[in-house]
Amino acid sequence: MEKYKKIRVVGRGAFGIVHLCLRKADQKLVIIKQIPVEQMTKDERLAAQNECQVLKLLSHPNIIEYYENFLEDKALMIVMEYAPGGTLAEYIQKRCNSLLDEDTILHFFVQILLALHHVHTKLILHRDLKTQNILLDKHQMIVKIGDFGISKILSSKSKAYTVVGTPCYISPELCEGKPYNQKSDIWALGCVLYELTSLKRAFEAANLPALVLKIMSGTFAPISDRYSPELRHLILSMLNLDPSKRPQLNEIMAHPICIPALLNLYSDIGSVKMRRVEKPLASVPAVSRVRPASRIPSARSRGGRVGHSPAKPGIPPPLSSVYTWGSGISTPLRLPMLNTEVVQVSAGRTQKAGVTKSGRLIMWEATPVGTGAPSLPGSIEHAQPQFISRFLEGQSGVTIKHVSCGDLFTACLTDRGIIMTFGSGSNGCLGHANFNDVTQPKIVEDLLGYEIVHVSCGASHAIAVSNEKEVFSWGRGDNGRLGLGSQESYNSPQQVIIPPEYEAQRVVCGIDSSMILTVANQLLACGSNRFNKLGFDRILSASEPSSEDQVEEAYTFTPIQSAPLNQEAILCADVGTSHSAVVTALGQCYTFGSNQHGQLGTSAHRNSRVPCLVSALQGVKVTMVACGDAYTVAVGAEGQVFTWGKGARGRLGRRDEGIGIPKIVQLEENHSYVVTSVACCHGNTLLAVKPSLEDISV
Structure with a gap:
């Protein structure tokens, strides 16, 4: 810790303490997550190690940046970017009953969308996407997703089985104990978008069984008609009980309501890297x-x-x-x-x-x-x-x-x-x-x-x-x-x-x-x-x-x-x-x-x-x-x-x-x-x- 000066504790989580620190080399504020490892169970150590591994894989302007990790005083110290604007949950709470305008909602949403797209292209599920894990810059204009402690690195077709995540954001397939893939993150993304439009969670209940019943029925309060039919339809499609009917991330990015917001992002937020499209080669002959x-x-x-x-x-x-x-x-x-x-x-x-x-x-x-063109009569050349x-x-x-x-x-x-x-x-x-x-x-x-x-x-x-x-x-x-x-x-x-x-x-x-x-x-x-x-x-x-x-x-x-x-x-x-x-x-x-x-x-x-x-x-x-x-x-x-x-x-x-x-x-x-x-x-x-x-x- 000789490179850092502790300023104050900004949070306490299941695995440890979160410090706001000053990096002495450049006087930059950073977050250091202090995770004690001595009393941790094997699963807890794996979760801490997993967060480091996941953060190393990710590099995106809308994802909290990872700097380094080191061991000190029998604790794993993870150093990462500081977002001074607080969480999106706090931002929504301060609105009281004053609904956000649609342009502001889409401005936040497409940044989350780009970040989650980057996560999924690295074969990772976030598995705990929620407004408490979405952070804001000091101007509260740029959003950055964080907290990858329970993310899981996957092969592209594999499915995870462990039920994790905040109960209010878990998908119906998780409630049933069914295997899930990236579509569970799409469900959570739909819950976040609903929260931006309604200033309250889509699914809430007094206890867990009641919450599970609500999620399984797919019932939630209607979205205000002040918002466009396209936005309301997008939320409904993401909160479809059938995972196969939820849109893919690239389909959401191509949605007519999202395209203008993506194009209007400030250049310092980041841009979508364009790649040359290569057509699939199905049956081109030699x-x-x-x-x-x-x-x-x-x-x-x-x-x-x-x-x-x-x-x-x-x-x-x-x-x-x-x-x-x-x-x-x-x-x-x-x-x-x-x-x-x-x-x-x-x-x-x-x-x-x-x-x-x-x-x-x-x-x-x-x-x-023998499946190619027939050879000429009398030909002796081998096929x-x-x-x-x-x-x-x-x-x-x-x-x-x-x-x-x-x-x-x-x-x-x-x-x-x-x-x-x-x-x-x-x-x-x-x-x-x-x-x-x-x-x-x-x-x-x-x-x-x-x-x-x-x-x-x-x-x-x-x-x-x-x-x-x-x-x-x-x-x-x-x-x-x-x-x-x-x-x-x-x-x-x-x-x-x-x-x-x-x-x-x-x-x-x-x-x-x-x-x-x-x-x-x-x-x-x-x-x-x-x-x-x-x-x-x-x-x-x-x-x-x-x-x-x-x-x-x-x-x-x-x-x-x-x-x-x-x-x-x-x-x-x-x-x-x-x-x-x-x-x-x-x-x-x-x-x-x-x-x-x-x-x-x-x-x-x-x-x-x-x-x-x-x-x-x-x-x-x-x-x-x-x-x-x-x-x-x-x-x-x-x-x-x-x-x-x-x-x-x-x-x-x-x-x-x-x-x-x-x-x-x-x-x-x-x-x-x-x-x-x-x-x-x-x-x-x-x-x-x-x-x-x-x-x-x-």
């Missing part, structure tokens, strides 16, 4: 097959960028394109996207996913073979799968910045540093403290309070890194792939201890192993070192390590030992089924592990544990690399895409059976492109490209 390689010049002859012919006059290039090959698709197939820009892709055993520039998660799904693309449901208001796919599950990272997972819950790889499957993205609640900056999924485990360089892992643990010092599996995130001299920056997960790229461009790894695919063997030169210098497994994150990898600055790495690849600061590509199918980039199918410099890429500055089950993909700084290794079932994106020497993959486009992201999983590859600056200028 387009653009590649031409035979002989008809397309090499990447070097085109300046090194993907593409081959100049842009057609008057036809702009697409914002981006995503190609796939493998699993029987022998040459690159452009996936359907309409006019959206994909900036990052990831592939799993069954999933193909991408993140758009606007923060949407896009998924591609293969339709059953190729068609793909449809769709934006993931339940993502409204959530901005995704990164996606990673495991075998049967997917993890998304939001711009607020929150991880959401969905898919198969086997092995506990979703991190939800159970083994249940989840169809829509659900927040990994154990990581709330940490700002996650990167996440990676292996076949059945996941690892994440926070902005404070903390590492967390969960899922299947055999071979030591979780880095927790054992082979135990965990269905919720566990903090990983790494050597103190290293700071984690990014993570890479494979089938049975994991890697960490550090801030200093060093590489740590754990898990199976079969064929020395993690570089654990103690190799000082190009000679093979002795048996005692070979390492088969590591249960904790350990620095790689094989020269020259232990001496190079490493910028990019990926680990496949039986081999790995890295890119150094000089743009060189090294591979290590099994070379049974030439996946190390040399035609000699050698049996060596020594890392291999891919000499065929000398002269090419490599920027990205990805490893599949027995093949490798590398991307050059000028956009060239090289593949090598096992060629069966189209793994290499070419009509050949594979070689150990890197060769360029040719894509068909009418514009020149640069590569933005590449991903491999098992025998599948995804490649995202966007127009080059030269092509855009043309």
